[in-house]
Amino acid sequence: ARPRVGYFFAGKNTKSLLAEKVRSIKVSEIKAVPVVIKEETSVYDAIVTLFLEDVGTLFVVQEDGSLCGVVSRKDLLKIAIGNADIRQIPVSVIMTRMPNLVTVTMEESAFDAARKIVEHQVDALPVVKLKEAEGKVKYEVVGKVTKTTITKLFVELGRV
């Protein structure tokens, strides 16, 4: 606790104050609303959803709502320029699939989320809640953190 004397000791410089602040913001405070689709959705319908919802990443869920994949604008563009019939192919064929997904939880920090985005070179992370069903661990999608989320947060930090 700082002394209530109108000043505080400069043991902490601006850099460490900033780092502390960045690490103190929780994913739960910044998460955005995720758009989810089902595994059976065609690539074409996924692209339409992407445009209608104006997002860059879609999260793919099973019948019971648990996360099974992620599909990005990049994945969709790659298949769209091929000769495949994108109205016939389900997104499950092209999505990145569990357990290869990078996820984040509500309790992690904005810093953790941003670091995962940079290190794993993804545009978006699903925010997940672990739940057990039929003796298996499943992930419920409760939000997302994207490069847009982090950019907006950066702007907030810069406002006085």
Add this chain to the structure above:
Amino acid sequence: ARPRVGYFFAGKNTKSLLAEKVRSIKVSEIKAVPVVIKEETSVYDAIVTLFLEDVGTLFVVQEDGSLCGVVSRKDLLKIAIGNADIRQIPVSVIMTRMPNLVTVTMEESAFDAARKIVEHQVDALPVVKLKEAEGKVKYEVVGKVTKTTITKLFVELGRV
């Protein structure tokens, strides 16, 4: 100037110190390398370039190297799912064109760049240098600032 007494007066609280730091970082310190293509490039070749260079946005330049447009993954996906022959259509048909481009200069701050990205809902800004040629003002592309750039910067701020 702060008194050299091991503490400083708390006229500036943490929030304003942070905002000051965020606003003090210049675009010139954080800019990334832009990928440019010519106006005549076909949409198909633009998409190939996007994948080869692993970027999300391409900057379109005229013969003299001056900026005339920007084309995003979203623009390319939109045309790719249409019935158009993307090997025949030049990117100039689908790009966002000058003077509708949002740009940033070296002297502006990372905060300015991030704010423009959020407000104009774009993924990337070209960093431009003004030059005069034939009595006209032209823009040379000398870098880019993207949501990825800001996310990486955010991670740097969180490192102690």
